[in-house]
Amino acid sequence: MLEMAQFRDSPAAIFADLERRGLDRTAAETVIAADERWRSLIDEGNKLRSDRNRISREIGGAKKAGDDTEPLLEQMQALKSRLPQLEQETAAALAERDAARMRVPNLLDEAVPQGDGPGGNVELAQHGDRSDFGFEPKSHNELLETLAGADLERAAKIAGRRFYFLTGGLARLELALVNYAVELLAERGYEPVVPPFVMNREAYEGVVDLGDFEEVMYKIEDHDLYLIATSEHPLTARFRDEILEPKSLPLKFCGLSTNFRREVGAHGLSDRGIWRVHQFAKVEQVVICKPEDSAALHEELLQNAVDLLARLELPFRVVEMCAGDIGTVAARKFDLEAWMPSVGEWKEVVSASNCTAYQSVRLNMRYRTPDGTATPHTLNATGIATTRTLAAILENCQRADGSVAIPKPLRKWMGDAEALLPA
RNA sequence: GCAGAGGUCGCCUAGCCCGGUAUGGCGCCGGCCUUGAAAGCCGGUGAGCAUCGCUCACGGGGGUUCAAAUCCCUCCCUCUGCGCCA
Structure with missing residues (x-):
């Protein structure tokens, strides 16, 4: 606002x-x-x-x-x-x-490129190498089956489509990704936080576009509570109606939660498997800072996300969102898109936003200045979103024999195993 | 879940029984003093509208009254005890 x-x-x-x-x-x-x-x-x-x-x-x-x-x-x-x-x-x-x-949406940063849809987004960089497999790469969905890494049918039986049981090595790999992201971010000064997984309507209105209540969030029946769509929401709303001490800024957090999304209207072949799901774990970066620091911290959040994917040796690119695709809340936004060989496309795995004062104003969050108070900026970025990163690992690290190499930084949480083997 | 006690300015606190301008301290900001600092003293320190000033604000909402922090109803939250429980 x-x-x-x-x-x-x-x-x-x-x-x-x-x-x-x-x-x-x-x-x-x-x-x-x-x-x-x-x-x-x-x-x-x-x-x-x-x-x-x-x-x-x-x-x-x-x-x-x-x-x-x-x-x-x-x-x-x-x-x-x-x-x-x-x-x-x-x-x-x-x-x-x-x-x-x-x-009324946030004011765009001057640097945001013009454009009226995803086609107007601008590629800024590419990282990693796209493998030349020498065989027909399987989709992550097929690999989940050959590795016995997920049980989608029975999940649908008890909860519905777009839910999943992650099993065996994939379950451990999810935990490995979470640990990996928390370790890197904690080392860089981001305090790990496990938030409430539900929020009331009033607090929620401070951090999202109103349309999200119909499109994104699950409501708990008979209670004024919504399941969180990302830990960004409780972490940012946490200081609602508060006046922060300037010496405490910037606040840097690493949120750790399961996220719930209705994904109303989503469909498509490429959404099979665990790419687009109603529930997934995510390690999120959240920053609350003085306005003059937000541009630099936005770069820092982006760099953290880039490092997290680069060290996994995944091929991905950095894209800047254009005016027509950036959404209501962010003033400037970068996405990281992983290469998905089975479909031959770049697909979103990370999003890093500078929301400037838009959320702080709605949340009535301020910080003390010599003359009174001022409105801080809020920023958020994905650290690791587990299911999409798992899918990207499966597709990019697959080998001719159907096994999947485990990225080196994750092995210490996988009993030092080098690969996931077909069942 | 049941019972009791509480919620007042950034923090702490008086006022509540007995309705009539929101008390004091801490912290912070500025000034005086000082070689500099501390201490001390003086002033400022919630929000809105407005070029004097006015209005609103005592957890939220409603009621009684000329008038509500104060009385009544209701909801939320915190603490203590009991119950239940991973």
């Missing part, structure tokens, strides 16, 4: 940004109109309440002095008949303003 000062002082910048995104400006216009209405109503209400308080004090004084209070009580009646109506209108104007404000 943008600051009201931005709507009041520089609406042109907001309109220009919406233009870049190819979005219409009605929500922003509603914010500005409702805000003006709210301000004049609040002013009127304040004057009315001021009179009320004054007369109330006079009544107190008159009673003490033993004077007649009847004329004052009559004045009060006249005043009070107008207040409820006015207060209702004021609340309605504020509600309209802020509902519209929630729908």
Whole structure:
């Protein structure tokens, strides 16, 4: 959510940004109109309440002095008949303003490339080597079967499609990936945190696009609770309504959770296996910092993610999201896309976002400055998302005999095994 | 889950019984003093609208009242004890 000062002082910048995104400006216009209405109503209400308080004090004084209070009580009646109506209108104007404000996206960083969809994204770098297998590479889904690494049918029987049992070596490999990511990030100063896996609606509205409630999050029946879609959400919302001490910044966390996603409307051949699932473990990087530090820390988050994939020797590329594909919350976003040989495509495994003040404003999170308070920036990036990284390992590390080489940094958590063997 | 006690400004705290301008301390910021610092003294230190100033804010919501931190109802959270439990 943008600051009201931005709507009041520089609406042109907001309109220009919406233009870049190819979005219409009605929500922003509603914010500005409702805000003006709210301000004049609040002013009127304040004057009315001021009179009320004054007369109330006079009544107190008159009673003490033993004077007649009847004329004052009559004045009060006249005043009070107008207040409820006015207060209702004021609340309605504020509600309209802020509902519209929630729908206005973050302002884009100047560096964000133009573009109206995924085609406009810009490749910045490639890492690793795409193997020349010398045989027809299997899909990760086929490999899960030959390695007996997952049981999708029975998972569907008890929970539904897009759920899975990870079994044997794959289960251990998931834990290895989690340990590997936590170890690297902890060494680099990111405090590991296991958050609540559910959040209430009010807290959740601070960190996501409102459409996500219908498209992404599972709601717990009969409770005001939603399963988290990523640990970014509780980690960022954690300091909601708080004033942070500047010397504690930047806060650097490494979130550790299972994530739950409804994936409404998702479909497609390439989504088979464990690529797109309702539940997966993820080690997430989260940073809360001063605005002047966020660009550099965004680079740091990206570098951490690059190192994590590079040390696994996976082939991947770095892509910058364009204006038409970046989404509501981020001001700038990079994705890492792993090469998937079975389909011959780059596919998203990591996303690193600088959300600038957008989440902090919604969360009412500030930090202390010499003059008062200021709004911090929030950033997040994947460390390792287990299922997609597992899929990328399976496909890229497969060998002619059907075995899959275990990336060296993971072996110490796999009993020093060198490969996963066919069942 | 049951019972009791609590929730007041960044932190701590008075006020609540008995309704009438939110008390004091700590921390922080500024000033005075000082070679510099500490101590001491003075002032500032929640939010909104507004070019004096006004309004709102005592966990959230509602009610009673001319007037609510204070009285009533309700919900949330914390602590203590009991119960249940990996």
